[in-house]
Amino acid sequence: MAIAMFSYDSAKPFLAVIFLQFGYAGMFTITKHALDEGMSQHVLVVYRHVVATIIIAPFALIFDRKIRPKMTLSIFLKIMLLGLLEPTIDQNLYYTGMKYTTATFTSAMCNVLPAFAFLMAWALRIEQVNLRKIHSQAKIIGTIVTVGGAMLMTLVKGAQLDLPWTKGYDALASTGSLTKQDPIKGALMITTGCVCWACFIILQAITLKSYPVELSLTAGICFMGAIEGSVVAAVMERGNPSAWSVGMDYKLLAAVYSGVICSGIGYYVQGLIMKRKGPVFVTAFSPLSMVIVAVLGSFFLKEILYMGRVLGAVVIVTGLYLVLWGKSKDQPPSNSSHDKAAEIATKTSTETQEMTVTTGSQEFVAVDITKIRLPDESA
Template structure:
């Protein structure tokens, strides 16, 4: 039983990364079919809200804390940063880049979060310690890798052609050539989505202290974001016919991104964070890059260039450097807390041992 219980979080996180990889590829196909990215984001929030509501009713309805005006405002900010801005920037960036580049740049998240958390004193550098040096070096590597992917394309890496190229995907890409890859704009927008997502992490950290109901807050966040994204989508795509999910790929992309990319992924990640902690969950992020790179080459005939390969490698190395530094920092904090607890207990034991002696002395002097 113990072995199966230890294996379950690992399998859950692998499933999450496979789900995210599938979402990147399917979303790219839907965008290549001509679907407006803002319309896709709106549908994603709508379907995510519908899927999360049953979890709220089953798991948190009776224990949910009271929603104050402060909590409601924090959820509103979370919806703007974590859902609307993050996903709009990501999908538009994906529209002008490739699934591999978008997934690689998503690994910037821990480094960007570390930098943004410094002014709020949620993180410390500790440059004199190895953990602090690892976080700084890792952040530099991540930023360097992102800049390399944005400004340098390089030569084509010849890795052969796939024998299982998806004819449907090839026809879809050829039919809509307007979504041509933009070496600078696409990666820049994906980096912007990481910055927005990092802002969401900071708000969530503050909000979770006063509202420990992740499913309820996520349902409210997705509901607010669905309204925001629908309004933005109405301005970006006023033609009502473009909102119809008559195309199979558009319907699949909308339902899949909401149900799997938002609702299911959040539930599994929340469970894994409770079991193993956030660092364990973060360590699986590069797995999505590998899955997407292989699938994009095999199914979409995506070309891999030197800038993408080297930049992705730098980002993955930087990611693990930041995570290693954070893990060592947490171990140091835990050891310091344990030592403090032991000192308190020793002082209490000393007082207990000295109390009878003091009492005897008092009685002797009194007699």
């Protein structure tokens, strides 16, 4: 029973990060459909984080009210910067890049995120790297291979793959987008967004050390993202009030789904995983969402797959799992209950040994007389 509990406890970070990737995969597909129908990407960012704030704030107020640290100027500025990096800059660039490409292409390009996160974590000494060790060399080589795969996907198109469910559709019809396709421009926007996303993940890991309340931090990020995103949307959509209108359609579904699953729950679960496994682990499973999106995109959006992009995706996956293998050989400190129990047992054993005094063949045990309770005489 103990072994089973330990295995489940060790598997929880893996299950949580896989859940995140399935959530992101759904967001790629739903959002792409909403953008193709003409929804403003800037307005989507605002609505996404308004929804996330409404959903997550009550939980933060209830569950964190007794454990929430005092809000300092330093923490407030970090939350402002977090709201600017990912909810505002990254997502505006990311959604705009998606308009110029496809859902599959966008999800694959986002696989450069672990490479950027690894390099930043290495530079800030958050990630362990020893150039003499094979697993550290694997993480570095994997990072280089990942970037190379992203470049291959962007620059090499290759032959069109005629899948049974996409026959009869050409590339233009498969996108259904009102925006002219431009993979180079889209790739540059998505890559820049991934840099901001990596900065966000590293800063979130740092902020959690001084403000270790995941729900409250998530609510703060979503709230600041909604405010800062509103400023960007107001500037970009000035003179176009119709951009803010949504109905009971994919536009509303995209805002609610991405707000609840990818921002509200996503930031919270991401914070929990980071406290235990670090920021690089959180980003290492991105290829899973790419595979799911490729299947969903070809089925529901009739997106055409090309050989060059498939090969680039394979290279990206290879590089990322080199990074993941190297990461698995690290031994970060664990916070599991079993480790804590072992630590307490060891400490207790040590203290007991220190209290034991041996003189010749006689052994005496030192007793703290201040902790002896005498019977109550009045009884």
